[in-house]
Amino acid sequence: MSIKIALAGNPNSGKTTLFNHLTGSRQHVGNWPGVTVEKKEGTLKSNKEVTIQDLPGIYSLSPYSLEEVVARNYLVHERPDAILNIVDATNIERNLYLTTQLLELGIPVVVALNMMDLVERNGDQINVDQLSKLLGCKVVTISALKGTNTLEAANQAALAAKAGEATAAPSIFYGDVKKSLDAISDLLKGKTDAKTIPFLSVKLFERDEKINELVTISESDQEQIETIVNACEQKADDDAESIITAQRYEYLTQIISKSVKKNKQSHELTI
Ligand code: BGO
Missing domain, CATH: 1.10.287.1770 (Helix Hairpins)
Structure with a gap:
């Protein structure tokens, strides 16, 4: 069974570092159709049946930048089996703004909380179980730079894809x-x-x-x-x-x- 996982996150969240870690040299680089936005795809080092589709770095799914339009058109029309959402944990509020929108797409989502080495160094604490409960999706802590838990994050996304259960949209609006x-x-x-x-x-x-x-x-x-x-x-x-x-x-x-x-x-x- 082949599985497609989309890697989504803010610019500078560590997406390239994570993508390289997960795919190694198994990458294909091109452009998204009709636009000069780089399109990178690769297979998971440990499991060739899992394809990682790197999406452009974005802050939201609004229609104002080419990157955002490319990303959302892909997510709505191609519907990957799961989204691995990389979040810069040192800038968590801003990064989770995108997460709330990804959770509305009806696709299984796994959050990879990145830069945990910096969070720990700063002495900040993130209650991952609580965050996972509040968001309604699996949250995995990683350091893309150090390669800590990166494969675990991809494996969780693959598991979520196989289970096929869309993450429910959180109750944001009232x-x-x-x-x-x-x-x-x-x-x-x-x-x-x-x-x-x-x-x-x-x-x-x-x-x-x-x-x-x-x-x-x-x-x-x-x-x-x-x-x-x-x-x-x-x-x-x-x-x-x-x-x-x-x-x-x-x-x-x-x-x-x-x-x-x-x-x-x-x-x-x-x-
Ligand atoms: C520079 N921990 C730490 N400490 N840093 C990380 C981690 C992590 O887990 N993950 C990524 N970074 P990209 P996008 C840099 O390049 O993958 C760092 O835009 C520098 N460069 O090393 O490029 C990563 O693809 C000089 O940092 O992100 C990179 O999402 C000084 O976060 C940056 C300091 O990662 C962005 C950092 C010349």
């Missing part, structure tokens, strides 16, 4: 925003792959300018969505994209406060 997203989800039911609906509902709410590359929406559905979004914006007195970003960060602040303990002393020293 109040009128949640009601609006639910109403948009209802409109999408039966018209697109059910697993992608949580992701697409958010993108439609945000009036994503490249939504037509992800899903085809009838004119009457578009009108209904616009009515839903408009009403929510009026109530919140804010624009749709900012409303989503604010609730995402609120959620992240909560889960970080429950799972990460910074060593105040080391941070005071570095300021």
Whole structure:
């Protein structure tokens, strides 16, 4: 059985280091179709049946950069068997912003918390079990630089792929925003792959300018969505994209406060 794992993460999260560790010399480098964004693919050193597809380094799945569009089009249309999401644990809040979006795609996700050598050196503590529970997916601590646990992370992603159980989207949104997203989800039911609906509902709410590359929406559905979004914006007195970003960060602040303990002393020293 061949398995395809997509490697996703922020720029500078250690993605290249991890990719090289996992694939060794078994790599193929090209470009994504139609664009000059590098496309790297390789097979896992320890198991040739597992292909690792390196995605461009990205901060979110918005439509504003070529890298983000390439990554999300691949994730929505090609649907890898699992996503291995590399997270820079020294910059966890910003990195998990992307994670929350990956979790909405209906694909099994495993988080590889990287740079753990630096986290330990700083004396910071991350409660991995708690973080895993809050995110609803497996979390593996690694150091891509030192090669610690890297294979374990890939193996966990392969196991998640084999199990085939999509990671559930976390409950991030609440109040009128949640009601609006639910109403948009209802409109999408039966018209697109059910697993992608949580992701697409958010993108439609945000009036994503490249939504037509992800899903085809009838004119009457578009009108209904616009009515839903408009009403929510009026109530919140804010624009749709900012409303989503604010609730995402609120959620992240909560889960970080429950799972990460910074060593105040080391941070005071570095300021
Ligand atoms: C430089 N631990 C530590 N300590 N560093 C790591 C780890 C880890 O687990 N993983 C990666 N790095 P990329 P993207 C560098 O290049 O893989 C380091 O963008 C330097 N270079 O070594 O390139 C890694 O592909 C000079 O650091 O990330 C690299 O995601 C001084 O994180 C950087 C210091 O890794 C980014 C670091 C000339």
